[in-house]
Amino acid sequence: xxxxxxxxxxxxxxxxxxxxxxxxxxxxxxxxxxxxxxxxxxxxxxxxxxxxxxxxxxxxxxxxxxxxxxxxxxxxxxxxxxxxxxxxxxxxxxxxxxxxxxxxxxxxxxxxxxxxxxxxxxxxxxxxxxxxxxxxxxxxxxxxxxxxxxxxxxxxxxxxxxxxxxxxxxxxxxxxxxxxxxxxxxxxxxxxxxxxxxxxxxxxxxxxxxxxxxxxxxxxxxxxxxxxxxxxxxxxxxxxxxxxxxxxxxxxxxxxxxxxxxxxxxxxxxxxxxxxxxxxxxxxxxxxxxxxxxxxxxxxxxxxxxxxxxxxxxxxxxxxxxxxxxxxxxxxxxxxxxxxxxxxxxxxxxxxxxxxxxxxxxxxxxxxxxxxxxxxxxxxxxxxxxxxxxxxxxxxxxxxxxxxxxxxxxxxxxxxxxxxxxxxxxxxxxxxxxxxxxxxxxxxxxxxxxx
Numbered sequence: 001x002x003x004x005x006x007x008x009x010x011x012x013x014x015x016x017x018x019x020x021x022x023x024x025x026x027x028x029x030x031x032x033x034x035x036x037x038x039x040x041x042x043x044x045x046x047x048x049x050x051x052x053x054x055x056x057x058x059x060x061x062x063x064x065x066x067x068x069x070x071x072x073x074x075x076x077x078x079x080x081x082x083x084x085x086x087x088x089x090x091x092x093x094x095x096x097x098x099x100x101x102x103x104x105x106x107x108x109x110x111x112x113x114x115x116x117x118x119x120x121x122x123x124x125x126x127x128x129x130x131x132x133x134x135x136x137x138x139x140x141x142x143x144x145x146x147x148x149x150x151x152x153x154x155x156x157x158x159x160x161x162x163x164x165x166x167x168x169x170x171x172x173x174x175x176x177x178x179x180x181x182x183x184x185x186x187x188x189x190x191x192x193x194x195x196x197x198x199x200x201x202x203x204x205x206x207x208x209x210x211x212x213x214x215x216x217x218x219x220x221x222x223x224x225x226x227x228x229x230x231x232x233x234x235x236x237x238x239x240x241x242x243x244x245x246x247x248x249x250x251x252x253x254x255x256x257x258x259x260x261x262x263x264x265x266x267x268x269x270x271x272x273x274x275x276x277x278x279x280x281x282x283x284x285x286x287x288x289x290x291x292x293x294x295x296x297x298x299x300x301x302x303x304x305x306x307x308x309x310x311x312x313x314x315x316x317x318x319x320x321x322x323x324x325x326x327x328x329x330x331x332x333x334x335x336x337x338x339x340x341x342x343x344x345x346x347x348x349x350x351x352x353x354x355x356x357x358x359x360x361x362x363x364x365x366x367x368x369x370x371x372x373x374x375x376x377x378x379x380x381x382x383x384x385x386x387x388x389x390x391x392x393x394x395x396x397x398x399x400x401x402x403x404x405x406x407x408x409x410x411x412x413x414x415x416x417x418x419x420x421x422x423x424x425x426x427x428x429x430x431x432x433x434x435x436x437x438x439x440x441x442x443x444x445x446x447x448x449x450x451x
Contacts, residue, residue, distance in 0.1 A: 015050060015095075018072050022054055022096075025064045030055040034097055051077075053097045059119075059177065059185060059216040062098065066214070067183040069096055075446050076181075078210035080121060080149030083326055084156050087209055089420045090412050092447035098214055100151050106130050107217065115174070117219040120151025136222045139166035141318065143325035143375075151215040157207030160322055164370035165255025165284070166223070170206040175219035178205060180212075181439040190219060204434065210445045212438045226284035230294050231314035234279040234306050235265070235272040238351060241279040242344040242369065244304050248281060248297045249340075249370035253289075256282040257369045258321065259347065261354065264364040268320040271309070279306075279369075280321070282314065321366065330377040332360065332387060332410050336394070338403030340372040349397060350376060357381060359390035372403070380411055388417045395422055421449065 022031045034051040056062040069076050074095035079085050081101065100121035109116040111134040118127055124138070125146050131137050141160035142153050154176065159168045175189030178201070188201030205215060234241060241259060249257040258280040260268075265278035272278040283293045294310060301308050311317055325333065338346060347367055353360050353376075360378035367374040381387055391414075395405040399422070407420040424431060432450065435442070 018068065018074070019052060021068055022052065022065060025068065026054060026056045026061050030057075030102065034094075051094045051097060053099060055099050055102045057102045059103070059179070062100075062103075062179055062214060062216060063183055063185050065096070065098060066179050066181070069098075069443065070181070070183055070441075073441070073443070075443050076214075077445050078151075078155065078214040080152030080155070081123070081147040083143070083145070083148055083152060084158075084209070084408065087156065087408055087420070088445075088448035089450075090415045090447060091445060100149060100214070100216065103216060109134065111136060114222040114224075115219060116222055117175070117217060118150055119217055120154075120215045121149050124148045124150060124153055131222060132225065135225050137225050138172060138220050139223050140169045140172065141322050142169065144322045145326040146323070148326075150218050150220075154206050154215055154218055155208060155210055159371075159373065161256035161258040161280070161318070161366070161368055162282070163373065164249070164257060164368055165253075165282075170203060172220045172222075173202050173206055173218060174221050176202055176205060176215055177217040178213040178215045181441065181444050185216070186213075209448055211435060211448050212444065214444075226286075226290075228287040228290040229282060229284045229314055230290050231283075231311045231317060232279075232281040232294060232297055232301070232308055233265075233270055233272070233311060233317075234281070234301050234308045235270075235276050236279075236306050238277045238347065240304065240306060241277055242347075244300050244306065245279050245281070245369045246340070246344075248300060252293050252297055253283070253285075254281050254293070254297070254370070255284045256280065256318075258282075259367045259369055260321075261351075261363070261365045263354075263362070264324055264366060267324065267364070268317060270317075280317070282318065324364065324366070325375055325377060327377065330364075330379060330409070332380045332414070333375065333377045333408045334391065334405055334410075335376070335408060336374040336398050336403060336405045338372045338374075338398055338401045340368075340370060342401040342403070343367055343369060343372050343374065346374065346397065346401065349394060350374065353390060356390075358383070359386045375408075380414065384411065384413050385417070388414055391418055399423070 032053050034053050037053050054065050075093040077094050077097045079097050079099045103119040103121035105119045107117040128137055141162045142158040157169055177187050179185050245257050260278040262274040262276050265272040266274050283290045350365050354363050358381055361381050363378040365376040398405045404422050
């Protein structure tokens with residue numbers, strides 16, 4: 001008993017000394033307790049009340065922090081805006097949350113080359129505003145309430161509705177700098193022919209959720225802003241919208257074909273009844289092409305007696321769709337990726353949960369008819385095991401269809417009963433080998449992918 005108490009006192013002294021060292025490295029005001037920051041609201045699995053949030057201003061300071069963490073054998077959780085800091089399984093330990101929120105410089109933008117480089121802490125919205133001045137943009141729309149950072153977007157690798165038309169975030173990352181677990185600052189992509197350990201680190205870091213390193217800088221390839229965009233909002237029963245939506249996705253050239261639950265559509269300010277569903281179809285390109293494609297799609301829908309309206313000023317509508325996935329009121333969210341042809345039958349299973357508050361409270365969902373992507377958001381029920389049972393049933397259904405279900409956000413009591421990721425199949429061994437190669441001491445987000 002005395003030995004345990006003495007060990008605890010020694011640990012606290014060591015942590016106090018390390019906290020003072022961190023303050024000397026990044027400034028006293030940039031080292032705070034996790035429990036005293038806004039990050040605590042996003043961090044449901046509270047495994048360490050004494051964890052510190054450290055905010056370096058430069059990559060050099062971040063290297064110094066990581067070097068200190070190696071010395072102290074601290075577990076480090078890389079973060080941007082912390083929207084997905086709690087993603088994955090419950091972390092086995094956490095001493096430092098190393099955030100890039102002070103690293104917000106726009107480093108360079110080469111409009112002629114359609115390339116831009118920025119520090120990882122710059123928000124996606126600020127990055128887009130800068131590019132917009134030159135008539136360009138980064139064509140991704142991940143879940144974002146306006147605070148998502150570039151580093152966070154790459155680290156999660158999450159896509160939105162317009163993935164169908166433009167591709168996933170990983171296809172736009174052409175270079176990055178990152179700090180590995182041993183404190184080395186490395187560069188990948190660009191003019192680098194061979195990366196660390198022979199891996200393509202741009203691909204590896206995209207979707208790595210802070211398990212391989214801290215991203216400090218990202219270079220993206222860009223596209224010109226489309227001269228015109230227009231969105232059709234169709235409403236009706238689920239069964240009436242799926243077939244024409246898939247036909248338009250297959251035969252026309254929309255950049256997004258998104259199916260929404262009635263409650264989510266209503267939340268976005270549309271006139272859709274909560275008992276129905278909404279189908280959002282967006283076209284982008286030259287004015288002539290957009291007008292032609294919109295007219296063709298409207299005809300297909302109205303031939304099926306489906307109610308439709310068009311939105312010429314549609315940016316706010318799609319921002320609302322991106323924001324919906326990050327609402328803090330929803331403490332349970334998950335996503336599915338299956339073949340587009342199988343999505344309609346899976347959506348029917350999800351719709352059956354809308355009235356089942358015992359499993360998911362106030363469930364909302366969105367689904368991409370063109371790419372087979374579905375995301376669901378809800379509040380955890382009183383008895384969390386009902387949610388676990390529903391998730392197990394839906395995961396089995398998704399896997400039977402050749403896809404998978406990933407739990408993005410959930411309280412620890414749910415994560416302790418069901419793995420957040422499901423099976424990685426044949427990729428499991430490779431993922432573990434890469435992790436061991438780049439983080440042999442397992443100090444970066446330990447437990448997020450594998451217990």
